[in-house]
Structures are given as C-alpha cells and as structure tokens.
Amino acid sequence: MRNKNIITSLLLLAxxxxxxxxxxxxxxxxxxxxxxxxxxxxxxxxxxxVQALRMQAVHNDEEKKSLRFVxxxxxxxxxxxxxxxxxxxxxxxxIFLGILGYVFNPMKTKKSLLYSFGIGILATTIFYxxxxxxxxxxxxxxxxxxxxx
Amino acid sequence: MAEMxxxxxxxxxxxxxxxxxxxxxxxxxxxxxxxxxxxTMALAILVPFTFTMDAIPALMTLGGIYSGxxxxxxxxxxxxxxxxxxxxxxxxFDGFPLTKKGMAEHALVTSAFGSSIGGVFGALCLLILTPLxxxxxxxxxxxxxxxxxxxxxxxxxxxxxxxxxxxLIGGALxxxxxxxxxxxxGGDSRFTFGFYGLAAGINLxxxxxxxxxxxxxxxxxxxxxxxxYKIAEYKPKKGVPLQVIKExxxxxxxxxxxxxxxxxxxxxxxxxxxxxALVSYSEAVRWSKKPEEFGTGVIExxxxxxxxxxxxxxxxxxxxxxxxxxxxxxxxVILGAIMLQGMVPGPELFTKYGEITYTFxxxxxxxxxxxxxxxxxxxxxxxxxxxIPVNYLAPLIVFMSVIGSYSIxxxxxxVLIMVVFGVxxxxxxxxxxxxxxxxxxxxxxxxxxxxxxxSMLMGRASGSIWGxxxxxxxxxxxxxxxxxxxxxxxxxxxxxxRANKGGxxxxx
Numbered sequence: 305m306r307n308k309n310i311i312t313s314l315l316l317l318a319x320x321x322x323x324x325x326x327x328x329x330x331x332x333x334x335x336x337x338x339x340x341x342x343x344x345x346x347x348x349x350x351x352x353x354v355q356a357l358r359m360q361a362v363h364n365d366e367e368k369k370s371l372r373f374v375x376x377x378x379x380x381x382x383x384x385x386x387x388x389x390x391x392x393x394x395x396x397x398x399i400f401l402g403i404l405g406y407v408f409n410p411m412k413t414k415k416s417l418l419y420s421f422g423i424g425i426l427a428t429t430i431f432y433x434x435x436x437x438x439x440x441x442x443x444x445x446x447x448x449x450x451x452x453x
Numbered sequence: 454m455a456e457m458x459x460x461x462x463x464x465x466x467x468x469x470x471x472x473x474x475x476x477x478x479x480x481x482x483x484x485x486x487x488x489x490x491x492x493t494m495a496l497a498i499l500v501p502f503t504f505t506m507d508a509i510p511a512l513m514t515l516g517g518i519y520s521g522x523x524x525x526x527x528x529x530x531x532x533x534x535x536x537x538x539x540x541x542x543x544x545x546f547d548g549f550p551l552t553k554k555g556m557a558e559h560a561l562v563t564s565a566f567g568s569s570i571g572g573v574f575g576a577l578c579l580l581i582l583t584p585l586x587x588x589x590x591x592x593x594x595x596x597x598x599x600x601x602x603x604x605x606x607x608x609x610x611x612x613x614x615x616x617x618x619x620x621l622i623g624g625a626l627x628x629x630x631x632x633x634x635x636x637x638x639g640g641d642s643r644f645t646f647g648f649y650g651l652a653a654g655i656n657l658x659x660x661x662x663x664x665x666x667x668x669x670x671x672x673x674x675x676x677x678x679x680x681x682y683k684i685a686e687y688k689p690k691k692g693v694p695l696q697v698i699k700e701x702x703x704x705x706x707x708x709x710x711x712x713x714x715x716x717x718x719x720x721x722x723x724x725x726x727x728x729x730a731l732v733s734y735s736e737a738v739r740w741s742k743k744p745e746e747f748g749t750g751v752i753e754x755x756x757x758x759x760x761x762x763x764x765x766x767x768x769x770x771x772x773x774x775x776x777x778x779x780x781x782x783x784x785x786v787i788l789g790a791i792m793l794q795g796m797v798p799g800p801e802l803f804t805k806y807g808e809i810t811y812t813f814x815x816x817x818x819x820x821x822x823x824x825x826x827x828x829x830x831x832x833x834x835x836x837x838x839x840x841i842p843v844n845y846l847a848p849l850i851v852f853m854s855v856i857g858s859y860s861i862x863x864x865x866x867x868v869l870i871m872v873v874f875g876v877x878x879x880x881x882x883x884x885x886x887x888x889x890x891x892x893x894x895x896x897x898x899x900x901x902x903x904x905x906x907x908s909m910l911m912g913r914a915s916g917s918i919w920g921x922x923x924x925x926x927x928x929x930x931x932x933x934x935x936x937x938x939x940x941x942x943x944x945x946x947x948x949x950x951r952a953n954k955g956g957x958x959x960x961x
Contacts, residue, residue, distance in 0.1 A: 305885070312884055316622065323629065326644055334639030336909075337902040338632045345625040351618050373674040374879075381667070381851055381872050388855070389865060397855075401848045408677055408844030423845055431856055441860045 309356035316349040373408060380404050392446030394432060398424040461812040465819050470510045474816055477517025478824050484518070485525020486537045486835075487853060491658060492522035496786040500793070508794040508806075512813040515790050517820040519783050520572050523726055523763050524824050527564040531755070532557060532839050533850055535666040539657060540726030540762040542892055543734040545665060547747060547754025554750050555688070557836040562697040563752040564759040565828020567708065571760035572821025574712035575719065575767020580814045583771050583803075593721055595911060596922050599904025600931035601721065602897040605728055607938035608735040609890045617942070620890045623881075627894015628901065630655055637899065638906045650866035659858045659867045660874055660895055664888035666854045667875020670847045672882070677843055689833050698829075701756055707737060708760050715761035719768020725782060726762035727896055731889075733761030739941055767817060774802055774810065 320342050327335040327342075380400065387396035398421065405420030406412065435441040464470060484495040495518050503511035526538030531548035544564065551560040593601075609624045610617065633644045634654030645651040701708065711733040718729035737757035738747045747754050769784040777788065777798035788798065794809075796802060802810045841849075858871040878888055912921040922928060 308884055323644070330636075330641045330643065331639055333906060333910075334636035334641035334643065337905055338629065338643060340905075341625055341628040341632065341898075345622065345629065348618055348622045348625055352622060355618060371675065373677055374671050377671055377674050377847065377851075378876060380848075381875070384851070384855065385865070385868055385872055388868070393856070393859075397852055401852055404848040405845050408674060408847060409842070410677065410844075420845070423849070427849060427852060431852075435856060435860060442863060443856075444859070444865060 306356050306359045309352055309359070313349045313353035313356060316345060316352070320346045320349065376407060377404065388444050388446065390446050390448060392449050393443040394428055396446075397428040397431075400424070401427060457807050457811045458815070460808055461815045464509050464808070464812040465513070465816050470513050470816075473506075473510045474513040474517040474820055475823055477514040478521035478820050478827065481518040481521020481523075482525035482528070482824070482827060485522035486528040487857060491538045492519050492526075492540075492783040493786055495522050496783050496790075500786060500790050503790060504793060508796070508809045509812050511790060511794065512787070512809065513816040513820070515787055516813060516817045517823075519766055519787065520568075520763065520817060520820045521824055522783075523572075523766055524565060524568040524759070524828060526762075527568070527755070527759050528561065528835050531560040531564060532835065533666075533846070534669040535850065535854070536661060538726070539661055539896070540730055540765070541758070542661065542665075542727055542889065543730040543758035543762075544755055546734060546758070546889065547749075547751050549669075550748065550750030551752070551755065552839060556750065557839055558689070558693045558832045559697050559752060560750075560755050561832035561835055562694045562829060563701060563755045565825050565832065566698050566701055567711070567756040567758075567760035568763040568828070569821050569825030570708050571712045571715050571762070571764035572766060572824065573818045574709075574760075575716050575764035576814060576818035576821065577767070578716045578764075579767040579770050579774070579817070580811070583775055592927055594925070595904045595907035596925055596928045597904075597931065598900050599908055599922065600928050600935065602901035602904060604931050604935040604938060605732065605893065605897045606901075607935050608731050609893060610939055610942050616885060619884075619886050623886050623888075623890030624894040627891040627896075628898045629894075630660065630891070631895045631898025632902065637903055638910075648866070650864060653862075655870060655895070656858075656861055656867060657892075657895055658861055659871045661892055662854045662858050663871040663874025664878040664892055666850060667872065668879040668882050668888070670850050670854075671875075671879045673843050673847050689836075694829050694832060697752065700752065704753065704756070706740075707753055707756060710736060710740070711757045711760035712764040715764025716768035718761075719765035720771045725769070726765040729765040729768075730758040730762040731893060731896075733757045735938070739938075739945075744945065763821060767814075770814075770817075774798055774814075 323338065323342050323345075327338045380403070384396055384400040387399065390396075401424030402417075402421035405423055406417045409416045409420065432443065436443050465474070480499070481492065481495060485492065496515055499518060500515070503514060506514070522538060523540055526536055526541035527544045527548065529535045529537040530541035530544040532552055534545050534549035534552075536542050536545055548560045548564070551557065606624055609620045631654070633651055635642055635652050642652060714733040714736060715726075715729040718732060719726075734747075734754060734757045737753055738744045741747065741753065743751075766783075770787070773784045773788055773791075775798065791798065791802075796806050796809070854871060854875075855868055858867045859865065861867060878891075881891075882888070908921050909918050912918040915921065923932070
C-alpha cells in the first residue's frame with residue numbers, strides 16, 4: 305500500500321496542477337470555489353504523501369482473485385455502451401446479458417447458454433415495456449436503425 | 454381541527470382513495486429499488502395520470518409514491534450495495550455488510566420499520582408544527598447554507614475513521630466534481646473540455662450509480678469460483694421480522710434522534726433525504742457505545758439512515774405547504790400537482806382547502822404504515838434476490854445501471870460518465886478510498902459554492918466580505934456544530950484512552 309499511496313498522492317498533485325491551469329484565467333466569481341477545492345486537494349495530497357513516506361513497506365498476501373473476469377466485465381461494459389450507440393439498446397442488451405451470463409457461469413453447457421440468452425431477452429423485454437411504453441422514455445435505437453428509419 | 458382530523462380519516466379509508474394510495478406506495482417501492490429511478494422521477498412521470506383525479510386521491514397517491522420510493526431505495530442498497538435513490542447512500546454502509554453476513558432480511562426489516570417510524574414522525578410534525586418550523590426555514594440565507602454544507606462535510610470525519618486523510622481527499626474530489634459545468638453564479642464553463650454534454654454538470658445520480666454500482670459488480674465477479682458464485686447465501690429463518698422489531702424498539706433514542714434530524718433537514722429547502730440520512734448515520738456513530746462496529750453490518754446503521762430519510766418526506770413538505778418553497782426535489786413535483794388542482798400554497802391550504810390538506814398530511818402517516826407492512830411481509834421475498842447466481846446478477850445490474858443512468862436525461866454521455874466513474878470507483882476502492890465521502894462532496898458542493906459566493910457578494914455590499922459568515926445566529930450555531938463534529942473523532946479517542954487508563958488503574 306505504501307507505493308500505491310505515493311503514486312496516488314503524486315497523481316492527485318498532478319491533477320491539482322492541471323485543474324489550477326484550467327480555472328486560473330476565469331473571473332473570480334467562477335474560479336474562487338474551485339481554487340479553494342484545489343488548494344484543499346493539494347494540502348491533503350501532500351499529507352498523504354508524507355504519511356506514505358513514513359509508512360513501513362509491508363508485504364500483503366491478498367486473497368487471489370480472478371482479475372480475468374474483472375477485465376472481461378470491464379471490456380464488456382465498454383463494448384456494451386459502444387454497441388448501444390451502433391445497434392441500439394434492445395439488441396445490444398440481449399447480447400450483453402446472454403454472453404456475459406454464459407461466460408461467468410462456472411458450468412458452461414448448452415443449457416446454460418440458452419438460459420443466459422433467455423434471461424437477456426426477458427429482462428430486455430420487461431424494461432422495454434416499462435421504460436419505452438409505460439414511462440415513454442425513448443430508448444436509444446442506434447445509428448444503424450436511426451438511418452434505416 | 455379535531456373535526457377536520459376525523460373528516461380526513463374518513464377520506465383516507467374510503468376504498469377508492471385507500472386503494473390508490475396503496476398502489477402508489479407499491480409503485481414507489483418498485484421504482485425506488487431500481488437504480489437511477491428516483492422518487493422525483495416517479496412522481497414527475499405519474500403526475501399527469503393524476504390530472505383527471507380528484508384532489509384527495511391524487512395527492513394521496515403522490516404522497517404514497519414519495520414515501521414508497523424513499524423506502525424502495527434501500528432494497529437495492531441492502532442487497533447489492535447500490536442505492537436505488539440518493540437517499541439510500543448511507544443505507545449501503547451497514548445494509549450490504551449485513552447481506553454479506555447472510556442477514557439481508559434483518560436489514561430489510563430494519564429499513565422497513567425505521568422508514569415507517571420516520572415517515573409517521575415526519576407526517577405528524579408536518580401536521581402539528583408546520584407554522585413554527587416554516588419560520589425557521591425562512592431564516593436560512595446563503596451564509597447558513599454555506600455553514601450547513603461545511604457541517605455536512607464534517608461527517609467525513611465519521612465516515613472515514615480508518616483513514617481520515619483519504620476520506621478528506623475523497624470529499625475534496627467530490628467538491629471538485631461538483632464544479633464541473635457552468636458556474637452557478639458567474640456562468641463560466643469549467644472543466645467541460647469542450648463537451649456540451651458536460652455544461653449542465655455531472656448528474657448526481659449518474660455519479661452515484663457509477664461509484665456504488667459498477668465497483669460492486671466488478672468486485673462480485675472477481676470472487677467467482679467454481680464453488681462460490683453468489684453474493685451471499687440467504688436461508689429464510691422463522692421469526693426474523695419480530696425479533697428485529699423487538700431489537701429496534703429497545704433503541705427509542707436512535708429512532709427519535711434520526712426522525713428529528715430527518716424532519717429538520719427536510720425543512721431546509723434544497724437539502725434532501727441523502728443529506729438527512731448521512732447526518733443521521735454520522736450522529737448514530739457518534740453517540741454509539743460501539744462506534745467501531747458501524748460499517749461492519751449493524752442494524753443501528755440501517756435504522757439511522759432509513760428512519761431519517763423517510764422523516765425527511767414530512768419535513769420537506771413543511772415549507773412547501775406554508776410558503777410554496779419545496780424542501781426537496783420530489784416536493785417540488787408535489788407542488789406542481791397541488792397547483793394543478795387549483796390550490797395555492799400558503800394559509801389558504803389550511804383554511805379554505807383544509808379538508809384536502811389535512812387528508813393529504815394524515816395520508817402520509819398512513820402510507821408509511823402500509824409501507825411498513827409491505828416491508829415486514831415482503832422482506833423475505835426481496836432477500837431471495839441475492840440467491841440469484843452472480844453470473845446472471847452482475848450483467849443484470851450493469852444493464853439496469855445503464856438504463857437508469859440513460860433515462861435521467863436521455864443522454865448516452867451520462868452512461869459513459871457512469872461507466873468511467875465506475876472504473877475509477879473500482880480502483881479507488883482498491884486504494885481504500887470509500888465512495889461515501891466523494892458522493893458527499895458532490896452533494897454538498899453546490900450548497901457550499903452558492904453559499905460561499907453569494908455570501909461574499911452580500912458581504913461586499915455591506916462593507917465586510919467575511920463578517921457576514923460569523924455574525925448571524927444560525928450561522929454561529931452551525932459553526933459550533935461543525936467544530937464539534939470535526940473534532941469528535943479526536944474527542945472520542947481521547948475519552949476512550951482515558952477510560953482505558955482508568956480501567957487499567959482500577960485493575961492494578
């Protein structure tokens with residue numbers, strides 16, 4: 305944690321400097337509060353740095369966790385958002401729920417694949433009815449379908 | 454007054470009115486438990502449906518939705534660490550740890566009971582103390598708002614007892630995030646990087662879903678193994694609801710304090726259930742004999758947050774009914790509904806339209822009791838949700854988060870911001886930064902900035918920029934409260950040390 309804290313405090317200091325340059329030329333009425341916050345952040349980041357430098361480096365035996373799934377999900381979420389832009393909310397939701405439901409399932413069988421896609425279709429339909437029809441929230445159609453219509 | 458009271462009761466228990474109110478409570482619970490759908494949104498969507506209704510059933514339905522949504526937010530907060538509404542942020546602190554311990558039903562019953570008590574208390578305060586409380590709210594000017602925000606920020610000291618510096622950094626980052634967009638007074642663009650979508654700032658709910666929901670989902674999947682792929686195992690046990698209620702009834706001070714805090718915060722225009730719950734949670738930690746247990750899964754933490762955010766409902770309607778100033782965003786929608794019915798907030802509401810107004814106020818108390826029953830009997834069914842395997846639950850939560858953050862402004866930019874905040878939240882959690890202080894900073898940032906800049910302008914006009922901050926009576930009270938609150942962890946540590954030393958000497 306010592307090294308992580310040192311890096312965090314340095315990143316925060318760099319962010320504070322950047323933020324300062326972003327607001328320094330604005331009129332006082334708009335920049336006073338952000339400047340106060342930046343000053344506070346600089347002071348606290350320095351405190352964290354001092355705290356970290358004084359800290360003894362301790363080796364942590366953390367529980368081994370599956371970072372593979374974290375990477376898959378993170379990529380999946382960004383991919384999901386991107387496909388919503390392209391093919392719209394409904395189709396991308398079914399694909400996202402179906403594929404990830406199957407990938408994260410420890411027992412990968414044909415039945416579990418069908419089950420995952422079944423849940424995907426059911427959840428998307430329910431939310432389409434609730435949001436799209438009852439609440440009249442226009443769900444994104446995606447660039448392709450917008451052009452087609 | 455007594456005659457009006459009985460007439461109101463007759464109206465409430467008319468089958469048609471009662472049915473609509475119960476439907477409102479149920480709908481509110483359902484909407485509230487979905488991340489991204491807030492009480493304000495539910496009310497705004499459903500107000501048009503009440504146009505054609507008479508004033509009494511219309512207002513009773515809306516009151517039911519408001520109360521139900523405040524409780525509903527706690528369900529997802531408890532089960533999947535995702536506050537359904539901003540008011541349920543503080544509920545996650547102990548609610549989710551209870552779920553992980555296999556005590557989801559305990560947390561859900563606590564939430565239902567606390568919400569019910571708080572809601573009834575708030576409604577009764579609304580009924581009895583309205584004129585008196587409204588005059589207090591009127592005395593709040595920019596300096597008071599500024600100090601209220603500072604007092605709110607001192608809660609970070611309680612929320613981050615493990616590492617105060619990291620908690621404060623989180624708070625400062627939250628304040629920084631709140632400055633994104635157009636400056637509220639100067640109108641200049643700040644940190645928008647040329648994106649028009651950022652001009653209106655970062656929506657609190659979008660950030661909330663990002664910081665609480667996505668990191669939790671990522672943490673969920675990193676624990677998937679062949680043997681373990683559920684958040685926690687829920688096995689229904691007999692008699693849990695009664696056991697929890699008996700336990701809570703032994704803590705009347707906690708319930709009363711949380712109710713009073715919720716009502717008072719609700720009265721202050723602009724301060725919503727989220728602030729009420731956070732202040733109440735902080736005070737519960739402060740006055741507890743075992744503060745170190747908070748955050749590990751104790752029902753007192755859930756009770757403090759939930760009692761307070763439902764008491765806030767009644768409080769937020771005090772300035773609304775007397776002065777036409779909504780105490781919280783959902784109250785603003787109710788103001789619209791009242792005006793649509795041809796009524797104008799003010800003394801007339803309690804004279805000319807007294808029958809309708811008193812029915813509405815009393816119906817809030819009844820709605821909270823109905824909500825308590827739904828929670829009491831429904832908890833064991835809600836708790837079963839955590840038995841859904843993580844491989845289905847995790848993508849479903851992401852799916853709901855996406856639709857929730859999109860539906861706020863029908864803007865894909867909000868979805869992208871939510872995801873980015875989520876990833877930042879996941880890594881910051883790895884570095885022991887709790888999302889609570891960041892979100893608190895975001896909530897209080899606009900209050901602090903508006904209060905600070907407006908007060909400085911007022912001060913400049915009166916000849917002393919800073920004098921105005923320290924010369925008003927309510928400001929002074931808030932300053933004293935802030936100082937005590939900020940120093941409290943040190944005072945508590947000193948008291949503990951002294952008690953330990955005393956104990957050692959006695960043993961020796």
